[in-house]
Amino acid sequence: MGFSDIGLRHIVDVDGQLLGIDAEVIDTSYLLAKANRPADRQLWMVRAGERLFVQPRQRIQLTQDEVIFFETSSHVSMQVPHRMAA
DSSP, rough: OOGGGGSSSSEEEEEEEEEEOOOEEEEEHHHHHHTHHHTTEEEEEEETTEEEEEEEEEEEOOSSSOOOOEEEOOOOOOOOOOOOOO
């Protein structure tokens, strides 16, 4: 049974929550809203064990062949790097 057999065109996973989406192209704000996540969350695409940062308002192309995995994290300001002693 494929996704189309149950009436869903695209499947994404956001923080372990599977979502069915009909649109082929979405932006991050739509995805966060659909997953009931705060709009200020940072979004990461997880592919082959690597976390890739997704820019705010970035458009994402969905495919019918694969489930795309995303993780969110709270927005954290840049941290000052630790200085090493000479």
